[in-house]
Amino acid sequence: MARNALVALWERFKPTFWDAADPPEPGTEGEKFNYRRIWKLVVLLVTTVSVVPLLVITFMDYNLNRRAMRADFVYPINSLLSNTKLSLASFLQQRQAVLEFIVADHSFEELSDDFFLHELYHNMKASFGGFVDVGLIDGHGKQLAYVGPFDLKGKDYSEQDWFTEVMDRRVFISDVFLGFRDVPHFVIAVKRICYDGTIMILRATIDTEQFFNLVQSLNLRATTDAFLVNRQGVLQTLSFSHGDVLNEIPYPVPPYSEVPVILEIEDTRNNPAYLGYVYVEKSPFIFMVVKQQQEMMRNWWLLRLEMLGFLLISVTCIVAVILTSATMLVRRIHDADMKRSIALHNMEHTNKMASIGRLAAGVAHEINNPLAVINEKAGLIKDLFSFSDKYGQDKKLLSLVESILGSVERCSAITHRLLGFARHVDVQLERVDVVQTVRDVLGFLDKEAQYRAIEVSLDVPEIVPEVVTDKGQLQQVLLNIVNNAFAAVRDGGRIAIVLSVPEPSEVRIAITDNGCGISPENMKRIFEPFFSTKPKHGTGLGLSITYGLVKKLGGTIEVQSEVGRGTTFTITLPVAHAQKEKEGANSACG
Amino acid sequence: MRILLVDDELELVSALAERLAIRGIIADYATTGEQALRMAGENDYDLAVLDVKMPHVSGLELWDQLHVLHPRMRCVFLTGHTSERDFQAGTRAGALYLLKPLKIEVLIQNIHKLLAEGR
Numbered sequence: 001m002a003r004n005a006l007v008a009l010w011e012r013f014k015p016t017f018w019d020a021a022d023p024p025e026p027g028t029e030g031e032k033f034n035y036r037r038i039w040k041l042v043v044l045l046v047t048t049v050s051v052v053p054l055l056v057i058t059f060m061d062y063n064l065n066r067r068a069m070r071a072d073f074v075y076p077i078n079s080l081l082s083n084t085k086l087s088l089a090s091f092l093q094q095r096q097a098v099l100e101f102i103v104a105d106h107s108f109e110e111l112s113d114d115f116f117l118h119e120l121y122h123n124m125k126a127s128f129g130g131f132v133d134v135g136l137i138d139g140h141g142k143q144l145a146y147v148g149p150f151d152l153k154g155k156d157y158s159e160q161d162w163f164t165e166v167m168d169r170r171v172f173i174s175d176v177f178l179g180f181r182d183v184p185h186f187v188i189a190v191k192r193i194c195y196d197g198t199i200m201i202l203r204a205t206i207d208t209e210q211f212f213n214l215v216q217s218l219n220l221r222a223t224t225d226a227f228l229v230n231r232q233g234v235l236q237t238l239s240f241s242h243g244d245v246l247n248e249i250p251y252p253v254p255p256y257s258e259v260p261v262i263l264e265i266e267d268t269r270n271n272p273a274y275l276g277y278v279y280v281e282k283s284p285f286i287f288m289v290v291k292q293q294q295e296m297m298r299n300w301w302l303l304r305l306e307m308l309g310f311l312l313i314s315v316t317c318i319v320a321v322i323l324t325s326a327t328m329l330v331r332r333i334h335d336a337d338m339k340r341s342i343a344l345h346n347m348e349h350t351n352k353m354a355s356i357g358r359l360a361a362g363v364a365h366e367i368n369n370p371l372a373v374i375n376e377k378a379g380l381i382k383d384l385f386s387f388s389d390k391y392g393q394d395k396k397l398l399s400l401v402e403s404i405l406g407s408v409e410r411c412s413a414i415t416h417r418l419l420g421f422a423r424h425v426d427v428q429l430e431r432v433d434v435v436q437t438v439r440d441v442l443g444f445l446d447k448e449a450q451y452r453a454i455e456v457s458l459d460v461p462e463i464v465p466e467v468v469t470d471k472g473q474l475q476q477v478l479l480n481i482v483n484n485a486f487a488a489v490r491d492g493g494r495i496a497i498v499l500s501v502p503e504p505s506e507v508r509i510a511i512t513d514n515g516c517g518i519s520p521e522n523m524k525r526i527f528e529p530f531f532s533t534k535p536k537h538g539t540g541l542g543l544s545i546t547y548g549l550v551k552k553l554g555g556t557i558e559v560q561s562e563v564g565r566g567t568t569f570t571i572t573l574p575v576a577h578a579q580k581e582k583e584g585a586n587s588a589c590g
Numbered sequence: 591m592r593i594l595l596v597d598d599e600l601e602l603v604s605a606l607a608e609r610l611a612i613r614g615i616i617a618d619y620a621t622t623g624e625q626a627l628r629m630a631g632e633n634d635y636d637l638a639v640l641d642v643k644m645p646h647v648s649g650l651e652l653w654d655q656l657h658v659l660h661p662r663m664r665c666v667f668l669t670g671h672t673s674e675r676d677f678q679a680g681t682r683a684g685a686l687y688l689l690k691p692l693k694i695e696v697l698i699q700n701i702h703k704l705l706a707e708g709r
Contacts, residue, residue, distance in 0.1 A: 365643075368670030368690045369599060375691035376605035383612045412691045419689075 015039075015327050017334035035330050042326040050318050058311050065303055073296040074262050077276040077289050081260035084226070085278045085287050087214050092283050095188050095206060096171060098128060103192040103202040111136045111200065112144045114153075121147040124204075132185055132205040137163070139199030148205065150180055166191050166201055173283045176208060176228075176236040176245060184208045184236075184245045212237050215287070223292040229253070230284045241268055241290065251275060253286070267292060353527060353547060360529050360544075364415040371411050378404040417541050418529060429577055431466040432474060434507055438497060441478040445486060452491045459498040467507055468577040473549045480546040481511050481569045487534070488515025488567060505575050512568040518561040526559065553577065591705065592633065595619040596626040596652065597641040597668065606639075609694055615701070623647030623655075630659050637701055642669040653685065664704045666697070 017035040102120060103111070110116050121134045133148020141158025157163045166172040166189045174187040189203040215226055215237050228236035233253045235245055242249050250268060254261065260278045267273040272293040279286050382401045385394070442449075442456060449456050467474075485495045498510045518526060525531045527547040532540035550557045554574045561567040593610065595617050597603040603619040610617040618633065620626035623646060626638075638656055640649035653665050665685035686700050 365670045369602070372668075372670065372691035373599055373602045373605070376602050376609065376694075379694055380605045380609050383609050387612045408691055409693075412689075416689060 015331050015334075017330055035334050038333070039326055039330045042329065043322055046322045046326070047319060050322070051315055054311070054314060054318070058307060062304070062307060065307075066300065069296060069300050069303070073291075073293075074274060074276075077262060077274060077291055078260050080226070080289055081276050081278045081287060084214065085260070085280055088211070088228075088280045088285065088287060089283075091211060091214060092173060092188070092280070094128065095130070095204070096173070096190065096282075098124060099188060099190045099202050099204055100171075103190050103200065108194060108198055108200050111202070114145050114147070117145045118147045130207045130210045132207045134202065134204045137189075137201040137203055139167075139201075143203075162187065162189060163201075166203075167199075171282070175230040175232075175234070175284050178246070179205070184212075208237075223295055225290040226288070228280075228285045228287055231286065236285060249288075265290075272297070353551075356528055356544075357548065360418045364418040368412070368415050371408055371415065374404065375408045375412075378408065414541070417545055429468055430471060432469050432471045433464075434467050434474075434509070434573070435460050435464050435499065437471060437474055438478060438499070438509065441475055441482055442497075444479065445482060448486060452486075452493075454486065454489060454492065455494045457494070457496045459496065461499060461501060464499055464501060464507060465504070465575050467573050467575050469553050469573060473553060474573075477546050477549050477553075477571065478509070478511075480542045481571070484542065485511055485513040485515065485567070485569075488517075489513050490515070502572070507573050507575060509571045509573070510568055511571075512566060514566040517563040517565055517567055518559070519563050523559065523561060591615060591637070591701075592635050593617040593701070594626060594629060594633075594635040594638045594656075596623070596638065596644070596649070597621065598644045599641075606694075610698075613694075613698060615698070623652045626652060627655060627659070630656055630663075635660065635663055636705060637664045637666065639666045639668060639697070639701075642667050664707075666700060666704065668692070 017039075102124075106116075111120075117134065117136065121131065124134070125131050133146065133150070133152075135146040135148070135152060136144045137157055138144055141156050141160070141163050143152055143155045143157065146153040146155075162172050162174055170191045172187070172189045176184045176186045179185055185205050185208050187203060187205050189201055191199060191201045193199050215228055225240045225242075227239035227242070229249055230236055231253060233249050233251070235242055235247045235249060238244060239247075239249075251265060254263065254275075254277050256279050257277070258279055258281060260276055262274050262276045265273055265275045267290060274289075274291045274293060276289040276291070277286055378401050382398065382405065385398050385401070438458065442458065445456075448454075482495070482497075489495060494514045496510075496512045498512070500508045500510070502508050522531075522533060526543050528540075529544040530540040531544075547557060550571060550573075554577055556572045558570045558572075559567065560570070593615060595603045595607055595610075596619070598621055600621050603621060607617040607619045618629055618635075620629055623644065630638075638653065640653055642649040644652070649667055649669075653667075656663060656665070667685055667687045668690050669687070670690040686704060688697065688700065
């Protein structure tokens with residue numbers, strides 16, 4: 001159904017040239033012109049030239065916008081990462097520096113004194129805060145002095161990993177762990193080798209609250225998640241999306257980088273997100289920010305929708321304009337070609353009729369002279385018979401001569417009419433009442449119309465101007481055509497004569513019959529001399545003479561016919577006769 | 591009444607002369623313009639029947655010259671062909687213009703008419 005409707009729509013709006021064949025080019029074999037192809041070519045070419053740059057520009061704009069938007073979005077993450085990293089590093093650096101200062105400034109004896117250490121612990125806590133406990137450990141891993149909430153004095157750390165680490169590297173910062181109190185904290189330990197070779201290690205546990213505040217305070221928005229992990233991907237602080245401390249993050253641990261790096265990932269709910277991270281130097285911590293792209297995406301989609309809408313509207317407009325103008329252009333070409341073709345056809349017809357006229361006149365002229373000789377000779381024979389008794393009264397010979405003369409007369413009638421087709425001797429111009437002339441002509445045929453029961457109607461407008469023309473010849477023209485109409489219709493047929501005044505300077509007479517009609521093949525030849533469809537009755541000169549007469553009177557004659565439906569002859573006469581002197585055709589034969 | 595017939599067709603003009611003679615009209619004939627002019631110089635003709643289309647000198651030109659020789663002479667043009675220009679030229683000179691082939695009765699009738707007008 002929809003397909004049918006589409007086809008119907010197409011049929012309705014299809015331009016006329018779509019199915020047009022190449023225009024008939026009489027005489028010349030011109031270059032074939034395929035309207036459909038030229039239309040397609042124009043549409044394709046112009047569309048490509050106009051739409052492709054638009055697409056390219058839009059695509060470029062699209063990318064540019066996306067990049068700008070991404071940069072806008074990513075820049076805050078970047079600065080957040082670097083700032084936070086700096087504060088974290090400085091926090092750790094401070095604690096580490098305090099411990100290093102203490103261990104450098106005091107002797108082994110001083111620090112192994114519980115009272116002294118206790119004093120120190122309180123001073124540190126008061127100045128910096130965040131210290132949970134502090135202890136002194138010797139080179140064998142034994143804790144010599146301890147100040148803190150637990151009784152850890154005398155504990156042997158020599159088997160523990162951190163101890164070997166601090167022995168190797170002088171400074172150690174541990175991952176976050178829960179410890180005995182189930183509160184997350186971490187450890188900083190520093191080593192000093194005294195001048196006498198004794199090793200002392202100062203170990204402090206740091207309450208992570210302050211440290212975490214640095215990170216937690218950054219959790220500005222619901223779409224942003226900031227947290228610390230260690231190098232094994234274990235959470236060191238609370239995270240919105242990944243849960244509590246010491247959970248594992250779902251992402252692989254990114255490679256080491258001291259400058260912020262931003263990756264595109266999918267978060268726990270499979271939404272696109274940016275993961276920014278930076279390693280905090282000299283610590284096991286990695287600072288991470290996960291920011292969901294939603295917010296950016298929403299703006300981006302809005303922009304993308306706008307761009308797409310703009311593109312769609314522009315392309316639609318462009319294509320519509322191209323289609324309209326291409327169709328109009330090709331239609332104009334087609335119309336012009338059609339007009340040219342018709343003009344050529346008319347010209348060819350006129351030329352053909354003129355040639356035939358010349359030919360007929362030439363032939364008539366050439367035949368007239370021998371015909372005149374035959375006429376005189378036969379006349380002489382007849383005279384000899386009539387005027388003297390010398391040859392006796394031979395009736396048979398006399399009848400033969402009469403027959404020759406009769407034939408010569410018939411021939412001369414034909415040649416004279418033929419000459420009339422090319423050029424009639426005399427045009428006597430007068431003001432002629434066309435209506436009366438038509439009535440006169442119909443008067444001739446009254447009897448036949450009655451006899452054959454043919455209905456003849458005459459339709460005349462109120463005012464018909466008088467026409468300056470040759471009455472006799474106009475009569476002959478009308479008589480010829482009405483006669484033909486009578487011949488074409490069957491008994492009981494209909495002939496309609498309609499007079500009209502299409503322009504003040506023209507009178508038109510249309511003679512329509514509902515007779516047998518003229519086939520298209522015959523149509524091309526009906527005005528040619530000696531062309532007849534009824535060879536037994538006609539000379540084939542009637543319409544050719546009519547054609548010549550109408551031309552001579554400055555008018556035009558047209559025929560429309562459909563086989564079986566009838567024929568219409570339309571004669572258009574100028575009101576004022578314009579003498580068209582075309583001597584060229586005959587002057588050579590004068 | 592004496593008539594001069596001029597046509598390049600000898601057969602035509604001789605037969606016509608004979609037919610006219612039978613009807614009591616004396617007619618001389620010529621087949622060229624020169625011959626016709628010579629004959630017109632020797633005799634006085636009342637009327638000339640001239641073919642319009644002849645080699646060398648056309649009937650219209652010949653008539654101009656004959657008219658100078660014999661101003662009272664009348665003329666009938668014969669033609670196998672009709673040309674409006676010839677027709678106008680012929681009738682302007684006060685001549686008749688007849689189409690070939692024609693009935694001799696028509697010719698004689700016109701000759702009498704022309705000569706009657708001349709008197």
